[in-house]
Amino acid sequence: xxxxxxxxxxxxxxxxxxxxxxxxxxxxxxxxxxxxxxxxxxxxxxxxxxxxxxxxxxxxxxxxxxxxxxxxxxxxxxxxxxxxxxxxxxxxxxxxxxxxxxxxxxxxxxxxxxxxxxxxxxxxxxxxxxxxxxxxxxxxxxxxxxxxxxxxxxxxxxxxxxxxxxxxxxxxxxxxxxxxxxxxxxxxxxxxxxxxxxxxxxxxxxxxxxxxxxxxxxxxxxxxxxxxxxxxxxxxxxxxxxxxxxxxxxxxxxxxxxxxxxxxxxxxxxxxxxxxxxxxxxxxxxxxxxxxxxxxxxxxxxxxxxxxxxxxxxxxxxxxxxxxxxxxxxxxxxxxxxxxxxxxxxxxxxxxxxxxxxxxxxxxxxxxxxxxxxxxxxxxxxxxxxxxxxxxxxxxxxxxxxxxxxxxxxxxxxxxxxxxxxxxxxxxxxxxxxxxxxxxxxxxxxxxxx
Numbered sequence: 001x002x003x004x005x006x007x008x009x010x011x012x013x014x015x016x017x018x019x020x021x022x023x024x025x026x027x028x029x030x031x032x033x034x035x036x037x038x039x040x041x042x043x044x045x046x047x048x049x050x051x052x053x054x055x056x057x058x059x060x061x062x063x064x065x066x067x068x069x070x071x072x073x074x075x076x077x078x079x080x081x082x083x084x085x086x087x088x089x090x091x092x093x094x095x096x097x098x099x100x101x102x103x104x105x106x107x108x109x110x111x112x113x114x115x116x117x118x119x120x121x122x123x124x125x126x127x128x129x130x131x132x133x134x135x136x137x138x139x140x141x142x143x144x145x146x147x148x149x150x151x152x153x154x155x156x157x158x159x160x161x162x163x164x165x166x167x168x169x170x171x172x173x174x175x176x177x178x179x180x181x182x183x184x185x186x187x188x189x190x191x192x193x194x195x196x197x198x199x200x201x202x203x204x205x206x207x208x209x210x211x212x213x214x215x216x217x218x219x220x221x222x223x224x225x226x227x228x229x230x231x232x233x234x235x236x237x238x239x240x241x242x243x244x245x246x247x248x249x250x251x252x253x254x255x256x257x258x259x260x261x262x263x264x265x266x267x268x269x270x271x272x273x274x275x276x277x278x279x280x281x282x283x284x285x286x287x288x289x290x291x292x293x294x295x296x297x298x299x300x301x302x303x304x305x306x307x308x309x310x311x312x313x314x315x316x317x318x319x320x321x322x323x324x325x326x327x328x329x330x331x332x333x334x335x336x337x338x339x340x341x342x343x344x345x346x347x348x349x350x351x352x353x354x355x356x357x358x359x360x361x362x363x364x365x366x367x368x369x370x371x372x373x374x375x376x377x378x379x380x381x382x383x384x385x386x387x388x389x390x391x392x393x394x395x396x397x398x399x400x401x402x403x404x405x406x407x408x409x410x411x412x413x414x415x416x417x418x419x420x421x422x423x424x425x426x427x428x429x430x431x432x433x434x435x436x437x438x439x440x441x442x443x444x445x446x447x448x449x450x
Contacts, residue, residue, distance in 0.1 A: 025117075027257050028202045029203045029264070030202075031245060032266055034208050035212075036267035036268075037270070037277050037295070040238060040271060040295070043055045048227065052246075057245070057249065061308075062304050062309070064298065064310055066293060066312065067293065068315040069266065070269060073128055073211075074129060075360075078091035080320070081103070081109045082109060083317045083338060087443075087445065089103065089107060092449070093447065095128055098132060099130070100132050108335065110320050110324070112141065115142050115144065118199055119199060120196050121142055121144045122146075122188075123204045131150040143204075146170055148184055148208075149166045149208065150166055152211055154166050157177075157179060159176070185205075185244030188251075192257065212272075215233070215237070216233055216236035220239050230273075234275060261300065262298070265296060265298075266294045267294040268294070269294065270283055270288075272284040277289075280293055287365070313369050318342045319342075325341050326343065356368055363445070372413035374412050375407070375408075376407065409429065
């Protein structure tokens with residue numbers, strides 16, 4: 001007989017064993033901010049908006065200066081939760097209310113992988129990956145707990161979009177009063193306080209702030225009287241998000257999770273106006289750096305260096321294998337993984353594990369990052385869904401790109417604002433990168449949009 005087989009101490013010993021196993025792996029809290037400008041927070045040079053809680057966390061960790069995402073929200077969320085590019089999932093554009101599509105059901109999600117590794121899993125905030133059938137909802141995709149909304153652009157106070165309520169707990173409709181940023185933070189705190197202490201926690205907190213509509217309680221506007229219009233409202237909304245993150249981290253520290261928790265912070269895409277992405281060019285919805293490079297950092301005291309800024313490029317797909325590896329979970333799956341484990345880059349001084357990083361708007365419209373160089377290829381519509389959507393996207397893309405060559409080449413180390421096209425001066429590099437881009441786009445699936 002083993003020591004645990006026939007003893008009154010067996011329950012206690014099992015609990016101790018579970019706690020030891022849980023302590024061997026980090027809790028993970030992932031803050032995803034909606035439509036945050038690259039330079040709106042203090043840690044990335046912002047001067048107008050005070051973000052003390054976010055900036056403190058960034059200073060205690062490593063700022064990721066070249067953290068790539070997708071140009072809009074649903075594709076970034078799909079990339080995070082699958083470790084796969086949009087060319088694999090077909091999520092090139094936003095999933096709208098009532099749409100008959102979402103993240104394909106054949107995809108394994110990060111939540112499912114973490115749950116299989118023994119984690120308690122929770123999402124508090126915005127889902128945006130499909131809801132027209134129950135199989136597409138968070139609790140069917142690996143989350144033990146769900147709270148928040150399924151789509152973007154909800155009213156922050158009524159939680160309605162287009163006159164319909166979009167607020168849920170456990171994927172069941174919920175009528176609740178309050179400012180959504182406050183409620184999301186309150187639920188995240190609740191999940192921390194009520195967590196299963198025998199398991200590590202994976203807590204995904206995708207705020208709808210600072211996405212439009214531009215709404216915030218008046219008290220958050222008062223410190224920003226020098227700003228006007230939408231910029232003042234954005235300042236108040238970001239201040240509310242900063243306060244919310246401070247509350248969540250405070251709950252972590254109070255509950256003893258602080259030293260054992262990996263915090264990841266990122267925007268889901270570049271900011272639209274009135275957000276500021278300087279010195280990067282462009283805004284949300286574009287393949288310019290201002291659309292695809294996110295304000296981001298990672299923090300885990302004693303494991304991730306503090307006070308460091310990292311220039312090596314990575315993509316949000318990389319968190320999938322990295323977090324599953326830290327969770328001691330399995331990366332064995334039928335579908336190929338595009339992400340790479342960036343833990344050696346974050347903690348041991350290794351370089352980027354990528355030869356090339358892809359950003360896409362459609363199976364033919366993409367950007368490629370290789371080292372300091374970026375190839376921009378605007379040769380098709382931004383998305384390829386139904387005929388009307390394809391026609392509208394093509395017309396919009398044509399107007400937006402009027403006067404710009406279809407293929408451009410930039411040295412981001414020398415020209416972060418992408419102001420000088422070097423394609424004519426670097427024909428061999430252009431040829432090689434074009435070939436690599438064609439290779440990575442080969443077999444790209446069509447849009448899942450219906």
